[in-house]
Amino acid sequence: MASGCRHECAADSVRLNPPSSSIDAPRPHPQNHGEGAPLTRSGHPYETHVLHRRRYRHRARLSRLRRRRRQPEDGRDRPQRRRQDAQRPRPGQHHLPGPAARLVHRDQRQVQGADRRRGEVRDVRLGQRRADEDPDVGAVRSGPRHLLLGTTFTPTAYATGAFLELKDDDWKKLGGKDAFLPATLGISGPDAEHQVGIPFTSRPFVMAYNTDLLKAAGIDKPADSWDGLLEQAKKLTSGGTYGLAVAYADGFDPWKFIWAMSVQAGNPLVKDKKASLNDPTTLKAYQTYLGWLATDKVVNPAAVGWKNAQAIADFGAGKAAFLPMVSATSKVTLDKSAVAGKYAYAIMPTIPPGQTSKPGNGVGATSILSGDNLVVAKYTKNKDLALALVKLLTSPEQQESYYKTFGELPTNATAAKKLQSDPALAPIIDSASKASGTPFNGAWSQVQLALVNVVVQSIPALKDGKLDETKLKALIADGQKAAQDALDKSK
Known part of the structure; x- marks a missing residue:
C-alpha cells in the first residue's frame, strides 16, 4: 500500500478479484497509488468504487429506515401500495379473451379521456365498483360501465334503480332475446318488460x-x-x-x-x-x-x-x-x-x-336459475359501445372460449347446443332448461x-x-x- 494512501487498496484489491484481461491490465495510478493498482475500464480505481458502493448502501439503508417510519400497518410504503393495489384483480374482474379485452380497453380509453377533459378520474375495470355516489344509490354518477352479478343478487341490484332497463331496441343490439337460452332470462327482471340482467354464464345444479x-x-x-x-x-x-x-x-x-x-x-x-x-x-x-x-x-x-x-x-x-x-x-x-x-x-x-x-x-x-348476469350502469354515456361489448362477450365464440377456460356453461343458445353433444354435459344442459328462478325481490x-x-x-x-x-x-x-x-x- 502506498504511503499516506487513505484507501485500503491492497485489501480491497484482493477481495474484488479484478479481471486479468488485457483491457484491465495494471496501469500507473493517477493519484500516486503506485504501479500495479487495479483500475476499472472507466479509469477509476477499484478502491474508489468500493467506497462509492459503501456510501450508496449506507444511504439506501437510511432511506429504507425513513420509509419504514412512514409505512402503514401493512408494511408497504405508499408508492409500493399504489402499484400493488393497481395490479390486484378486483372482485368480479375477469381476464378477457383478446377481442373482448381490446373492446374493454377501447371503452376505457374513451371514458377516461372524457373524464380527464372534465377534470374527473374514474376506474372502469370490469366488475370493479368505485363510484362517487349520493345517499340515494340510484344517484350514482360515475363508476364501471358493466357489473357482473350472481343471478340471485340481480333482484337486489334491480331494486337500486341504478341500472339500464333493456328495451326492445337494446335487445336487438345484443342479437335479440332468441340468442339466449329462454330459461336464463327468467331472472333478468321482475317481468319480461322490465329487465336489467343480460345472461352471461349458466351454472345449473x-x-x-x-x-x-x-x-x-x-x-x-x-x-x-x-x-x-x-x-x-x-x-x-x-x-x-x-x-x-x-x-x-x-x-x-x-x-x-x-x-x-x-x-x-x-x-x-x-x-x-x-x-x-x-x-x-x-x-x-x-x-x-x-x-x-x-x-x-x-x-x-x-x-x-x-x-x-x-x-x-x-x-x-x-x-x-x-x-x-x-x-x-x-x-x-x-x-x-x-x-x-x-x-x-x-x-x-x-x-x-x-x-x-x-x-x-x-x-x-x-335447480335454481343459477349463473351470472351482466348489467349496464344507467350513467353510461356511450350506451351503444357498452352494449357492443356485451354482445361480444355473449357471442358463441366468446362463450365457448369462456367455458373452456373457466368451466362455466354458456347462455348463448348456439354455444349451448354444441355442448349437448357431450354425453357428460347433456344432463347439465337439460337441468338448465328446467331450472326455476328464485323470487324476484330485493x-x-x-x-x-x-x-x-x-x-x-x-x-x-x-x-x-x-x-x-x-x-x-x-x-x-x-x-x-x-x-x-x-x-x-x-x-
Whole structure:
C-alpha cells in the first residue's frame, strides 16, 4: 500500500478479484497509488468504487429506515401500495379473451379521456365498483360501465334503480332475446318488460353419481324423488362408503336444497312480499335434509363440517355414491380424481319429500336459475359501445372460449347446443332448461340468509347425531320473522 494512501487498496484489491484481461491490465495510478493498482475500464480505481458502493448502501439503508417510519400497518410504503393495489384483480374482474379485452380497453380509453377533459378520474375495470355516489344509490354518477352479478343478487341490484332497463331496441343490439337460452332470462327482471340482467354464464345444479357403485348394487339410475333417493342411499351405505356426500357447513349449498324441496311441494317461500318459511312443506324439507346425517346415517358424520370442495373430494375418492348440488365446474376436478370415467351426471329429484308424484301446484324445478348476469350502469354515456361489448362477450365464440377456460356453461343458445353433444354435459344442459328462478325481490338475499341460518344453528345438534324437532321449529319461526322483516323493508 502506498504511503499516506487513505484507501485500503491492497485489501480491497484482493477481495474484488479484478479481471486479468488485457483491457484491465495494471496501469500507473493517477493519484500516486503506485504501479500495479487495479483500475476499472472507466479509469477509476477499484478502491474508489468500493467506497462509492459503501456510501450508496449506507444511504439506501437510511432511506429504507425513513420509509419504514412512514409505512402503514401493512408494511408497504405508499408508492409500493399504489402499484400493488393497481395490479390486484378486483372482485368480479375477469381476464378477457383478446377481442373482448381490446373492446374493454377501447371503452376505457374513451371514458377516461372524457373524464380527464372534465377534470374527473374514474376506474372502469370490469366488475370493479368505485363510484362517487349520493345517499340515494340510484344517484350514482360515475363508476364501471358493466357489473357482473350472481343471478340471485340481480333482484337486489334491480331494486337500486341504478341500472339500464333493456328495451326492445337494446335487445336487438345484443342479437335479440332468441340468442339466449329462454330459461336464463327468467331472472333478468321482475317481468319480461322490465329487465336489467343480460345472461352471461349458466351454472345449473345437478347430481353426480358413481356408476360402478350403482351397478354393483343393481341400481339402474338415480331416483326421481327425494324419498327414492334416500332408499337408494341406504342401500349404498356400507363400511366406509356412504350413500350421499353433502356439505352441511357450506354457506351456499344448504338453502338450495330447502328451496328446491319447498317449491316442488308448491311453496314458493316468498309471494306478494309475504314469506312462508313456516309452511309444513319447508319443515319437511329441513327434516329430510338434516335427517340424512342425523337419523338416516347415509352421510359421513364428518360432513357436518364440510364445505362444497370437501364433499366433491370425498365423492372423487370413491367414498360416496351420490353427490347432489354440483355444477359443471366439478367436472374438471372429478376427471382428475379416482372416479374419472366411473361417474356420470343426472338431474336431481323433482318429486318432493313425502310424495310419490309432483303436486298440482308444485314446480318441477331441477335447480335454481343459477349463473351470472351482466348489467349496464344507467350513467353510461356511450350506451351503444357498452352494449357492443356485451354482445361480444355473449357471442358463441366468446362463450365457448369462456367455458373452456373457466368451466362455466354458456347462455348463448348456439354455444349451448354444441355442448349437448357431450354425453357428460347433456344432463347439465337439460337441468338448465328446467331450472326455476328464485323470487324476484330485493330482500331475497336476506331470505336466503334466513334459510341458511336454520342449518347453521342446527349443526351443534347434528354433531351429536341428533335432530331436535322442537328446536328446529323454533329456528324456522325465527327465520320466518327475519325473512318477513326484510320483505317489509324492501321496495
